[in-house]
Amino acid sequence: MQNICKLTPLLVVTMALGTTIARADALTKLEPKKLEAVHQAVQALRADWKALPRLGPFREHRANLHVHSRWSHDSRGTIDEIVAAAKVTGTSVLMFNEHPAEYYDFFKDGHQGMKDGVLLIPGAESQGFLAFPTMSLRGVTPGTPQDYSDLVRGRGGLMFVSHLEERMDWNVRGVTGVEIYNTHADFKDEKKMIAALRNPLWLLQATEMVRRYPQESYSALQDYPADYLKRWDELCASAPHTGVSANDAHQNIGLVVRWVAGDKARVEDALGKLLIELDVAAIPGSDGLRKGKQVGDELFRLLLDPYENSLRHVGTHLLLTELSEKAVRESLEAGRAFVAFDWLANSTGFDFAAVTESQRLEMGSQLVMTRGLSLRGQAPLPVHWRLLRNGKVVEESVGRTLSFPVVESGNYRAEAWLDIAGERTLWILSNPLYIAPPD
Ligand SMILES: [Zn+2]
Incomplete structure (x- = not known):
């Protein structure tokens, strides 16, 4: 995967499609040296880490909000793989915010209840909010953001303003709070990284790096969310607003190479959309990839945002009386997080x-x-x-x-x-x- 010369045929195909080629050296945070240094620094922290008793009467549980599963059009994540990722990352509360659609009811069909020790709470990403209602909203067409919030809040649901970067001027009264960090928003300003991720050539080249430093390369997108925090401080001046982090986890960035016929391979994105077709021989190490495989098989898969890494990146820690949906709602209402x-x-x-x-x-x-x-x-x-x-x-x-x-x-x-x-x-x-x- 390291040999760039071998990648030339792919490069030609990619350029013919008009894709911008971003060089790895422009993406400073993803340089192997930098990733190794970050990796070492993170490892070194462990020696200093001391377990602390939880002060006060509550129990601490880690939650991930704004998680998408296959109910959403832009994710293929199954509940089994999301719960497995939650367990590996120490998360015991998963709060889903699916994109609503005609084909399902996010509240009734959404993931709910205990699964394998992880509490699941259904919700929607809709009209600029993370909504966690206490009832189905099927057939409801809210007018203004204020109407929508009033409706959900009036029945005891939670409402967080989502993607603050798009709605800094919103003043919705009575919301539970706001996202104070959103992974996708943080990612949006990484123009060079985005260009690289859209480029199958770069992805193939990046394979080794991503395999070696999966978390460090994912979390390289982290910046101090200055705009979010400034707006949050302003909103808190008029009324308490619980701040939460939004994982915006989809597991939808990466590529799959499938052997389609003879010497031909099909490169798809993580959602199955065709990116390019190319000669298998153009893929570095293609002989090894084809070994023991048949036409139709997957030759290669690379995911940059597997749930495990997106859920570990950031979390909202809740101080709960017990691990139950009622207690989670209470703690978020109270800002105990x-x-x-x-x-x-x-x-x-x-x-x-x-x-x-x-x-x-x-x-x-x-x-x-x-x-x-x-x-x-x-x-x-x-x-x-x-x-x-x-x-x-x-x-x-x-x-x-x-x-x-x-x-x-x-x-x-x-x-x-x-x-x-x-x-x-x-x-x-x-x-x-x-x-x-x-x-
Ligand atoms: Zn989302």
Whole structure:
């Protein structure tokens, strides 16, 4: 796969189709050296990692929101493979947001209940929201976003504004919250990477890299979601908005090479759409690929966004009374959650709370300023803490714990950062504590 000369026939085919050729060296984050350095840095964190007892009365469960399965037109994922991926990545709550369509009812037909220890909750990605209603919405045609939200919220459902980058001007009253990170939105600005992924030649060349560093090459898309967080801070100024991460997991980027006849192979994308037909001989290592295979067989498959990697990349950790749909809904309603890029390190045990002599209030709580009030944080690794008040950094420190005496009311949230291969990288985002001035 490394020999570029051998790829020339493919290159010609690809160029004839007008595809832009992006060179691997332009995609700096995907350079093998860089991937190896990131890989080493992530491994090295394990030696420092310390298990932390969960403070407070709740149990922590990792959730993935905005997951698509084969119910959605742009995914072929089966529930078995998604649940298997959840288990490998420490996820015990899967919240689906399928694209609604005529051929099914996302609420009634959607994945629901316990499967293999993983709690499944059906929902839709529709009209700009992640909607988790408590009833079927079949036949319902909401007017404005406000009408739609009111309808779902009025019956006890959850509504999160999705893909904030497309709706920064939305002011929908009474929503549960917003996506504060969306993997697909993060990916959209990676123009060079996208061009490369659309290019079968590049994909064939990238095979070795993706096989060696599956998570590092997937998570190379991670940036600090500055626009999302700025908007979130603004929205929280008017009312609490629970921040969640959106995996937007589809498992639909990659390619499959199928031997179709004689010397011909068909290159399809991960959804089965034909990209190009070419001579099998043009594929590097084609002799080995054909060994023991027959015409019609799959010769080669490369997936860049398998569920395992997209679910591990980022997750929303919930503080629950128990593992049930009711408890999940309560915690999201209350903002008792934090978002973590767990591909860097397991964030279990992270804490951010308001503490007085007699009381402890979890993330998402609304409280009134009192004497002796302080904010406390802990993380399972030494981190760079950034404490923000109304969107502005008011304190930075280094260590496993954070302690900050509160002298001013405001919305406080914490960020924990790690140094990864020379780059300070966001690891954890807490939900805010909403501290009102005393009467
Ligand atoms: Zn989606």
